[in-house]
Amino acid sequence: MGGDFAGLKRCGKSSNHPRVTQVGHFAYWSVLVVIFAWAAWLRFRLPLDPIAVPDYVIPALRKLTGAEFGDIHLGRSIIYPGFVYLLVRAFGDFRAITVAQHLLAIPAGGVFLLTWRRIHDFIPNARLPHPIYRSLGLFAVAIYMFSREPLYFEMTIRPEGICGFLISINIYFIIQFAACCFLEGRRTAAVIYGIGVVFSSILLASVKPSFWLTVIVALLPVGIFFFRRGWFSQKIVLAGGSAVSAALLLLPGHVLVHNNKMHECFLPAELFVIHANLIRDQMAADLEPGAKSPYPREWLGRVQATLKAEIVKSIAKGPVNFPTLGFDPDYLMFNQTSIEPQLHKEFGNNSSALCAFYWFYYCRIWEQRPLLVVKKIARELAIFYAPNCPAYRLGKSRSLSKEYSVSAMSLESKFYSKSWTAYPPAVDFIRREELLARSAPVAEQAAYIRRPLGILAATYLPLLLIAVALSTLVLSSETHRKRLGWLVALVLFVYSYNVANCLEVAVIHSLQNSRYATVQMYFAILAQFLAILLILEILLGSRVPIGGSAQNGK
Numbered sequence: 001m002g003g004d005f006a007g008l009k010r011c012g013k014s015s016n017h018p019r020v021t022q023v024g025h026f027a028y029w030s031v032l033v034v035i036f037a038w039a040a041w042l043r044f045r046l047p048l049d050p051i052a053v054p055d056y057v058i059p060a061l062r063k064l065t066g067a068e069f070g071d072i073h074l075g076r077s078i079i080y081p082g083f084v085y086l087l088v089r090a091f092g093d094f095r096a097i098t099v100a101q102h103l104l105a106i107p108a109g110g111v112f113l114l115t116w117r118r119i120h121d122f123i124p125n126a127r128l129p130h131p132i133y134r135s136l137g138l139f140a141v142a143i144y145m146f147s148r149e150p151l152y153f154e155m156t157i158r159p160e161g162i163c164g165f166l167i168s169i170n171i172y173f174i175i176q177f178a179a180c181c182f183l184e185g186r187r188t189a190a191v192i193y194g195i196g197v198v199f200s201s202i203l204l205a206s207v208k209p210s211f212w213l214t215v216i217v218a219l220l221p222v223g224i225f226f227f228r229r230g231w232f233s234q235k236i237v238l239a240g241g242s243a244v245s246a247a248l249l250l251l252p253g254h255v256l257v258h259n260n261k262m263h264e265c266f267l268p269a270e271l272f273v274i275h276a277n278l279i280r281d282q283m284a285a286d287l288e289p290g291a292k293s294p295y296p297r298e299w300l301g302r303v304q305a306t307l308k309a310e311i312v313k314s315i316a317k318g319p320v321n322f323p324t325l326g327f328d329p330d331y332l333m334f335n336q337t338s339i340e341p342q343l344h345k346e347f348g349n350n351s352s353a354l355c356a357f358y359w360f361y362y363c364r365i366w367e368q369r370p371l372l373v374v375k376k377i378a379r380e381l382a383i384f385y386a387p388n389c390p391a392y393r394l395g396k397s398r399s400l401s402k403e404y405s406v407s408a409m410s411l412e413s414k415f416y417s418k419s420w421t422a423y424p425p426a427v428d429f430i431r432r433e434e435l436l437a438r439s440a441p442v443a444e445q446a447a448y449i450r451r452p453l454g455i456l457a458a459t460y461l462p463l464l465l466i467a468v469a470l471s472t473l474v475l476s477s478e479t480h481r482k483r484l485g486w487l488v489a490l491v492l493f494v495y496s497y498n499v500a501n502c503l504e505v506a507v508i509h510s511l512q513n514s515r516y517a518t519v520q521m522y523f524a525i526l527a528q529f530l531a532i533l534l535i536l537e538i539l540l541g542s543r544v545p546i547g548g549s550a551q552n553g554k
Contacts, residue, residue, distance in 0.1 A: 028131075036106060053156060077207070105145070156403075167522045170200040173193050213500040268362065324379045399440075411433070456528055467492070491527065
C-alpha cells in the first residue's frame with residue numbers, strides 16, 4: 001500500500017509553508033472522520049432487523065435446522081447463503097446480518113479513498129493541486145455513503161447488501177496490480193495483487209451473477225500481464241494462485257449443495273420467459289405447414305397456445321413492471337399456474353429435457369429473429385444510458401413498514417413456514433418483522449444528497465461522451481498521451497464496468513428491475529469523478545490544442 005500514501009508525501013512537498021500543509025492535513029482528516037461518523041449514524045439509527053428475501057434465508061435455515069444446504073435459487077452460488085448461515089449460527093440473531101453488512105459498507109468507503117489516492121500515481125506531472133484532488137475523493141465517497149439505496153441494500157438479506165464492499169476491493173486490487181506491474185515493476189507485489197484481482201472477481205460474480213461479464217473486463221489487466229515478456233516465475237505463481245482461488249470459491253457449492261436439480265434450469269427458464277413474446281411468435285411460425293421442429297406438432301401447438309394465453313394474463317393482472325418488454329416475465333416465471341410451472345409438470349423430473357427445450361427456443365429466436373433480439377437488448381441499454389442515469393435513485397423517502405410487511409408475509413407463506421418455525425431465533429425474527437411492519441420509520445434521503453445525486457444522474461451520459469471524445473484526442477497526441485494516457489485508460493476501464501454489466505443484464509433480463517442499475521452506483525460514481533479529473537487535467541495542463549503535434553507542445 002506504499003503508493004496509497006504517496007499522495008500524502010507529494011502534498012507535503014508541494015507547499016513551502018509547513019503550517020498551511022499541516023492545517024490542510026488536519027482539515028482533510030477531520031472531514032473524513034465526520035463523513036464516516038455520519039455514514040455510521042445514518043445506518044445504525046434505522047432498525048437492525050433485516051428485510052428478508054426467502055430465496056437467501058431458507059437455504060441457511062435448512063442448514064441451521066439440521067438439513068443440508070439446498071434450494072439455492074436464481075443460479076447463485078452457496079457463498080451468500082453461507083454468509084447468512086455463518087452469521088446467524090455465530091450470533092443466534094438475524095440482526096447480525098444487517099450489522100455485518102453495515103460494517104462492510106463503511107470500509108468500502110475507505111477502500112474508495114485508497115483507490116482514489118493510488119490513481120494519482122498514474123498521472124505524471126499532475127496539474128490539479130493535490131488538496132483539490134483529495135477533496136474530490138472525499139466528495140465522491142460522501143455521495144456514495146450518504147445515499148439511501150446502498151444503505152437500503154445493506155438492510156436486506158440480498159447479495160446486493162455486500163456488493164459495494166466486494167466491488168470496492170475488486171477495483172482496488174486492479175488499480176494496485178496495474179500500478180505494481182506496469183508502472184513500478186514490483187514483481188512480488190504484482191503477483192499478490194494479481195491473485196487478489198482473480199479472487200475478488202470470482203467472489204463478486206459468484207455472489208451476484210449479473211457481474212460475470214463485468215469480471216471478465218476486470219480480469220483484462222491480468223490477462224495482458226501473461227503476454228508481457230519475461231516474469232516467467234511470476235506468471236507461474238499467479239496462474240497457480242488463480243487456480244487455487246477458483247477452486248476455493250467454486251468447489252464448496254458442488255460439495256455442500258445437494259438435491260438442487262430444480263434450479264439447474266433457472267438461467268434457460270429466465271431467458272425463455274424474458275423473451276416469451278418472441279418465442280411465442282417463433283413457435284407459431286414453427287407450426288406452419290412445412291416448418292421443421294424437433295418437438296411434436298400437437299404438443300408444440302398446445303404449449304404455444306398456453307404461452308400466448310399466459311402472456312395476456314400477465315398484462316391483464318395489473319401494472320406491467322417491464323414496459324420495454326410489454327408483459328410481466330415474473331408472472332410467467334413465478335405464478336404457480338403460469339407457463340414455467342406448467343412446463344415443469346409437462347417434463348416431470350426430466351430437468352435436462354426441460355433445459356434443452358428452453359435453450360432450443362432461445363437459440364432459435366437468435367437464428368430466426370436476430371434483429372428483434374438485438375432491438376430488445378438496445379431498448380434495455382437505453383434505460384441505463386438515458387438522460388437521467390438510473391444508477392442514482394432520487395426519491396425523497398422509502399417506507400420501511402411496507403418492506404417489512406412484504407418480508408413477514410413472504411416468510412409466513414406455506415412454502416417456508418416449516419423452515420422458520422423449527423428455529424427459535426427465526427420465530428423471534430418473524431415477530432419483530434410483524435411489529436416493524438406497523439411501526440418502522442421512513443427512510444429519508446435528505447436534500448443535501450438528492451441534489452448531487454441528481455447532478456450525477458443528469459451528467460452520467462454527457463460525461464461519458466466527453467470522456468470518449470477527449471480520450472480519442474489525447475491518444476492521438478504523443479505529448480498528451482505520455483502525461484494522460486494512463487488516466488484515459490483508467491477512465492475508459494471503469495466506464496466499461498457499467499457497459500459490461502448493463503450488456504449482460506440487457507441480454508439475460510431487463511434493466512427495468514431497478515436493482516440491476518442501482519447496484520452499479522459505486523463504479524458509476526468512480527467513473528464520473530475520473531472523467532471530471534481528466535477534464536480538469538486537460539484544462540489545466542494544455543498549452544496547445546489537444547490535437548496538436550508533440551513538437552508544437554514543447
